[in-house]
Amino acid sequence: MSNDILMQLVDILFHLKHAVMSVIDELEAAATDSFWEIDQFRHTVKRVDDGLHMCQELSRMIAERAEIEHDYAKKLQAWSKKWNEVLEKGLVSFL
Numbered sequence: 001m002s003n004d005i006l007m008q009l010v011d012i013l014f015h016l017k018h019a020v021m022s023v024i025d026e027l028e029a030a031a032t033d034s035f036w037e038i039d040q041f042r043h044t045v046k047r048v049d050d051g052l053h054m055c056q057e058l059s060r061m062i063a064e065r066a067e068i069e070h071d072y073a074k075k076l077q078a079w080s081k082k083w084n085e086v087l088e089k090g091l092v093s094f095l
Helices: 003-032 041-094
Strands: none
Touching: none
């Protein structure tokens, strides 16, 4: 393997290690910060709020994508109509 590939693999493993450590930290925090303990509901409320924010962002992203695709469909229809008319006129002139 070339050095570039090895460096990329090392980089990937480094990021993977940090991602796994982050998950482990969250699991440990969840185990020690039980919802049922006094004043430990905040973690759950934050998680719900974060989930709501993520859903709102995803909804906005999908709406933007739908708008882009709607505009594309309109332009494609106009393009198709234009060239169909040109082709029909061209075929009539040959008949």
